[in-house]
Amino acid sequence: MSISRRDVLQVAGVASLLSAVGQQAWAQAQLESLKIVTGFPPGGTSDAICRRVSEKIAPSAYTKAAFVENKTGAGGQIAVQFVRNAPADGATVLQTPMSMLGIYPHIYKKLPYDPVGDLAPVSLGAVFDFGFAVGPMVPNSVRNVPEFLAWCKANPMLANFGSPAAGSTPHFIGSLLGREANVDLKHIAFRGTQPAILDMIGGQIAAVSGPIGEFTQHVAAGKCRLLAATGAKRSQFAPNTPTLVEQGLKGFVYDEWFGFYVPAKTPTDIINRLNAVMRVALAAPETVNGMAMMGLVAQSSSPAELAARLKSDTELWGPLVKTIGFSADA
Known part of the structure; x- marks a missing residue:
């Protein structure tokens, strides 16, 4: 992925911001080490983002060193706590997908944390779209989502799809597609997208809903067919794949993001300094290109912009979860 003029200007702008801050104040605030915490295991997308950012954020005026700590368990909740x-x-910084903060409040009767009251936003980290793919169980004549749903209606015993987890955004996307077409589309939860894809290309399940970057290598190898992308426009990682909206599914625009947070009572001046170095790390060519290899678009934000984005997504998913009728406590 090439670096655009906009990316160069972004790096230059952030560098100017850092230069404007008094060097003495930055030296006084420098940490010995920064810990970036993810709720997912090494080797996954969340972990990879954390490691790329940690490599670029230290050494810096903010911290001498940075490392990643994997606090797995409870679908990311352990890391948040x-x-x-x-x-x-x-x-100590949390890196988390939106789901743990924007969707979990709607599917758990009681969470062990308050997504807004217990955490302070620092910066967006990356954004990505989802894809919907089918494997060899589905006839080659099925080339889009409406045709897949029609096939499911004609073959109810085979009407199923996998997702990386129950209660995840991909789970709900598949369920909403089934409801839209009045098809009983059975959901099968996996521990991650790749295990679901392996079952799909092995002919054990019909389809998979998951992050679009998870499919690209399998599509290129001819092992599965990507029927749709969920963004407002076609994904740069799958430009030949039409969106759900292009296929007549109005309003079916869903994406997700990873964001960085700190404990709620962290002073504003610390958050602003951390935000500045995060912006530099996320704009680095190595970070941008490395994330692109995973189907992610590196993207930073102000703390206020991240707070507004979480609020919007929380409000979006509330009624959708109610419509689906899913509860993690059931």
């Missing part, structure tokens, strides 16, 4: 309870000194 860990950071919520960490000292509010800017030395």
Whole structure:
């Protein structure tokens, strides 16, 4: 993926911002080390983002060193709790997908954390679209989502799809597609998108809903067919794949993001300094290109912009989850 003029200007703009900050103040605030916490295991997308950012954020005026800590369990909740309870000194940062903060409040009767009250936003990290793909169980004549749903209606015993987890955005996208066409589309939850894709290309399940970057290598190898992307426009990682909206499914625009957060009581000046170095790290060519290899678009934001984005997504998914009728406590 090439670096655009906009990316160069973004790096230059952030560098100017850093230069404008008094060097003495930055030196006084420099940490010995920064811990970036993810709720997912090494080797996954979330972990890879954390490691690329940690490589670019240190050494810097903010911290001498940075490392990643994997606090797995409870679908990402353990990591959120860990950071919520960490000292509010800017030395511990949470990196999390939107789902843990924007969807979980709607599917759990009681969460062990308050997504807004216990955490303070720092910056967006990356955005991505989802894809919907089918494997060899589905006839080659099926080339789009409406045709897949029609096939499911004609073959109810085979009407199913996999997703990386129950209660995840891909799970709900598939369920909403089934409801839209009045098709009983059975959901099968996996522990990650790749295990679901392996079952799909092995002919054990019909389809998979998951991050679009997870499919590209399998599509290129001819092992599965990507029927649709969920963004407002076609994905740069699958430009020949039409969106759901292009296929007549009005309003079916869904994406997700990874964001960086600190404990709620972290001072504003620390958050602003952390935001500045995060912007530099996320704009680095190595970060941009590395994330693109995973189907992600590196993207930073102000703390206020991230807060507004979470609020919007939380409000979006509330009624959708109610429509689907899913509860993680059931």
